[in-house]
Amino acid sequence: xxxxxxxxxxxxTEKGKYVELRCDPISGHTALYWYRQSLGQGPEFxxxxxxxxxxxxxxxPNDRFFAVRPExxxxxxxxxxxxxxxxxxxxxxxxxxxxxEKLFFGSGTQLSVL
Amino acid sequence: xxxxxxxxxxxxxxxxxxASLNCTYSDRxxxxxxxxxxxxxxxxxxxxxxxxNGDKEDGRFTAQLNxxxxxxxxxxxxxxxxxxxxxxxxxxxxxKLTFGQGTILTVHP
Numbered sequence: 001x002x003x004x005x006x007x008x009x010x011x012x013t014e015k016g017k018y019v020e021l022r023c024d025p026i027s028g029h030t031a032l033y034w035y036r037q038s039l040g041q042g043p044e045f046x047x048x049x050x051x052x053x054x055x056x057x058x059x060x061p062n063d064r065f066f067a068v069r070p071e072x073x074x075x076x077x078x079x080x081x082x083x084x085x086x087x088x089x090x091x092x093x094x095x096x097x098x099x100x101e102k103l104f105f106g107s108g109t110q111l112s113v114l
Numbered sequence: 115x116x117x118x119x120x121x122x123x124x125x126x127x128x129x130x131x132x133a134s135l136n137c138t139y140s141d142r143x144x145x146x147x148x149x150x151x152x153x154x155x156x157x158x159x160x161x162x163x164x165x166x167n168g169d170k171e172d173g174r175f176t177a178q179l180n181x182x183x184x185x186x187x188x189x190x191x192x193x194x195x196x197x198x199x200x201x202x203x204x205x206x207x208x209x210k211l212t213f214g215q216g217t218i219l220t221v222h223p
Contacts, residue, residue, distance in 0.1 A: 031209070035213075041215055041216070042213035042214050042215045042216050043158065043202070043213045044213075045210055045213075048209065048210050055209055056209065091157055099209075101146045101148075101209065102148070102160060103148075103160070103204075103211055105157040106157060107156070108157050
């Protein structure tokens with residue numbers, strides 16, 4: 001596609017439920033990133049993939065968060081046992097590859113945990 | 115100390131003025147530097163990148179980098195109301211970007 005696509009655009013869930021957020025990067029981009037942004041803050045790094053493998057997952061806040069990119073294209077961010085503090089905009093970005101940190105962002109998924 | 119810090123703002127300038135946005139970073143390994151613009155309710159949009167010390171100009175935007183002082187700035191000349199947004203400084207190292215908290219810029223007619 002022309003840009004980074006994220007689905008759903010909005011997700012409302014109840015505390016304790018499981019959610020999956022999907023990201024489809026720009027065609028040909030090998031690096032894919034997940035960030036989280038709370039109101040009034042800059043994006044906070046979660047994890048990035050180079051190809052199928054997680055190159056750096058140091059930003060995942062705890063073991064309730066997990067992300068996969070099985071075929072090196074689409075990625076899914078998975079959050080188990082959601083908490084109200086997980087409410088934020090989850091941003092996905094892609095870049096052409098290693099050494100090119102010029103990120104292009106999708107429109108984000110607004111996650112609300114009630 | 116935060117890894118990337120931006121002047122707190124909000125910053126308000128009149129239309130036609132120069133807006134100056136500043137950013138400092140802590141990790142000397144950092145090699146790439148970016149400015150993103152984010153309109154309310156939208157995702158960040160890349161407007162400038164800079165990799166070497168000095169100035170880089172693109173239209174009304176000038177990015178300035180001083181690695182010795184660990185300082186990056188963005189100047190917006192002839193500011194327009196459409197420039198009103200949050201400006202995010204981002205610093206690249208180890209394959210990823212670290213963002214500042216953003217500075218809200220308002221350009222009033």
